[in-house]
Amino acid sequence: MIPTQEPKYAPGTKVRVIQHARVGHRRWRTQVEGVVVNEGIRPVGGIEMGGKAAFCRQNTLMLKKADGELTQVAIDENTEITVLEPASV
Secondary structure, three states: OOOOOOOOOOOOOEEEEEEEEEEOOEEEEEEEEEEEEEEEEEEOOOHHHHHHHHOOEEEEEEEEOOOOOEEEEEEOOOOEEEEEEOOOO
C-alpha cells in the first residue's frame, strides 16, 4: 500500500519557509520564499535500509523561487510555513 495524504498547499500558493539548524552552540536560520509547485513524500535513507525505506518517509515541498530556480525543502514538525499569497483560481 502506497501512503498518500491530502496536500496542504495548492500549486501556485506563494509561501515563506523558515527552518532552524543547530550547529554546535549556534542556531542557524534558513529562509526561502517561492511559489508551490507540488508537495510530495520521499523515502528517508538509502538502499541499505531495504524494506524499511517504505515506512520511513519525509514530507517535501517543491518551490519555484522568484529567479526561476526550483528548490525542494524537507518539511518537519519544526518548519515554519507562512502563506504570503493564496493560489489564484
